[in-house]
Amino acid sequence: QVQLQESGPGLVKPSETLSLTCSVSGGSINSYYWSWIRQSAGKGLEWIGRIYMSGSTNYNPSLKSRVTMSVDTSKNQFSLKLRSVTAADTAIYYCARDGTYCSSSNICYKYFDYWGQGAQVTVSS
Amino acid sequence: EIVLTQSPGTLSLSPGERATLSCRASQSVSNSYLAWYQQKSGQAPSLLIYGASSRDTGIPDRFSGSGSGTDFTLTISRLEPEDFAVYYCQQFGSSPPTFGQGTKVEIK
Numbered sequence: 001q002v003q004l005q006e007s008g009p010g011l012v013k014p015s016e017t018l019s020l021t022c023s024v025s026g027g028s029i030n031s032y033y034w035s036w037i038r039q040s041a042g043k044g045l046e047w048i049g050r051i052y053m054s055g056s057t058n059y060n061p062s063l064k065s066r067v068t069m070s071v072d073t074s075k076n077q078f079s080l081k082l083r084s085v086t087a088a089d090t091a092i093y094y095c096a097r098d099g100t101y102c103s104s105s106n107i108c109y110k111y112f113d114y115w116g117q118g119a120q121v122t123v124s125s
Numbered sequence: 126e127i128v129l130t131q132s133p134g135t136l137s138l139s140p141g142e143r144a145t146l147s148c149r150a151s152q153s154v155s156n157s158y159l160a161w162y163q164q165k166s167g168q169a170p171s172l173l174i175y176g177a178s179s180r181d182t183g184i185p186d187r188f189s190g191s192g193s194g195t196d197f198t199l200t201i202s203r204l205e206p207e208d209f210a211v212y213y214c215q216q217f218g219s220s221p222p223t224f225g226q227g228t229k230v231e232i233k
Contacts, residue, residue, distance in 0.1 A: 035222075045170070045213060045224035060221040061126075094169055101175070109176040110217035111160040115169035 002027040004095050004116035012089075012123050018082040020119055022095030029053055029076045033098035035112065036069065036080045040091035050098055051078050085123045092118040127152050129214050131225035137233040144201040146228045148214035153194045158218035161190055161199045164227075165210045173212075174199065204230070 008020035022034065036048040049059035051069040059067050063082070071078040082089060099113030128151040138144055148159075156177040162170035172181045174190035177197055187202040201208055209232050214225040 044226045045215075047222045047224075058220060062221075099172075099175075107157055107176075109157050109179070111172055111175040111181075112162075112170075112215070113172050113181070115171065118169050 002097065002114045004097070004114055006093060006095055006116045006119035008119060008121070010120055010122060012085055012121060013125050014086055014123055015084055018085050018089060018093075018121055018123070019079065020093055020095075020121070021077050021079045022116060024076045024078075024097075029071065029073055029078065032100075034071070034078050035096045035098055037094045037096055037112070037115075038089075038091040039094065039118070040088075042088070043091075046091075048080065048082075048093075087123050090121065090123045092120050094118045126221055127154060127216050127219050127223050129216060129223055129225035131212075131214060131228045133228060134226075135229045135231060137231050138204055139233045140204050140206055142204050144199075144204055144208075144230055146199040146201075146212055146230075148192075148197040148199070148225050150195040150197070150216060152219065154197075154216045154218045156193055158216055159190075159192075159197055160215045160217070162213045162215060163208075163210050164213065170213060201230070206232075 003025045005023045012018045030053045033050045035050040039045050051057045066083045068081045095116045096112040097114040099111050102108040130149045132147045159177040161174040164170040178190040189200045191198050211227045211229045213227050
């Protein structure tokens, strides 16, 4: 059973950089995309971006200028950095696996099939 | 980006009743890329339905999904006590992936 666990500071000062790591156990980080998703009272569930084992990334255009993701396949981990944070970045941050299933009739499905428990990050001085 | 609008915002029902949740997309979404999630208080969302109508492993058959194009529905045929939660639809058909704002199913 694949398990994901977020780790990182729970409190970040305004204008600083939010840094989180997601550790994957029970399966390899290889051959999947891995996403960061956040949840706040104001904006609901918001996809931040994804990374592949090669380091290839896709970011949400709304956050692209402030986001960097990286992957460490040797540690089965991937990470998120969000720069110049404000109170609007206060949220629960989840890491998740981008699941893909292709049927025998070559129809492929996509979904988020495994999620971490979430890490509360508060931006405050 | 594709905006998903869920209705109603809150559904107040009793155990044993039928719940019908709606998800409307601002643009057509391929059925393959429409999923539903359940979120219980203090927990991460968990996958219920993918491909608009396929139940994830272990999901009871009282949960069913239907729809196509811009209109999708999640139905819970007979509510069990553990089904009272928030439900989200999500699309993967167009980047960025987006979620609906959620429907809360609460005990009446």
